[in-house]
């Protein structure tokens with residue numbers, strides 16, 4: 630009697646242990662893996678929304694900071710630096726339209742649109758923003 634009860638408890642314990650390790654351990658591991666896989670995507674998708682700006686409505690400064698600064702702040706890939714009037718003087722002579730066309734098309738190490746998803750009016754804003762910090766006095770198209 631006593632022996633068979635003990636055996637029953639032991640069996641029940643073993644079954645419970647294996648059930649709980651299946652029920653808790655396996656899905657938990659999956660959730661953690663899923664959270665890690667989803668996290669970077671969620672962050673990328675949230676960034677423009679938290680900035681309160683849909684594509685087409687971003688200011689020159691917003692686009693500059695999120696994309697162009699990577700090269701034009703540091704001079705990476707020999708990009709003319711923001712505020713370097715000597716480096717920008719000859720380029721500014723192209724006029725805003727000429728510079729915008731050039732930036733949209735890309736030039737040497739400068740990828741088309743600087744690798745951004747900016748539309749034409751946003752490109753005009755950000756090019757005016759950069760040029761105006763570097764000696765020009767272009768009119769930056771208004772943010773809508």
Ligand code: HEC
Nearest residue numbers: 697700706707708720731732736737738739742743745755
């Ligand atoms: C990967 C680095 C990189 C990024 C990112 C980048 N640029 Fe450039 N940019 C360059 C380089 C390098 C040049 C110089 C090209 C040359 O004259 O050979 C340049 C030149 C320019 C010029 C002058 C073009 C001309 O005809 O002289 C403009 C305007 C410009 N960039 C705007 C932008 C804007 C606006 C952004 C962001 C949307 C941007 N760039 C992002 C590397 C970059």
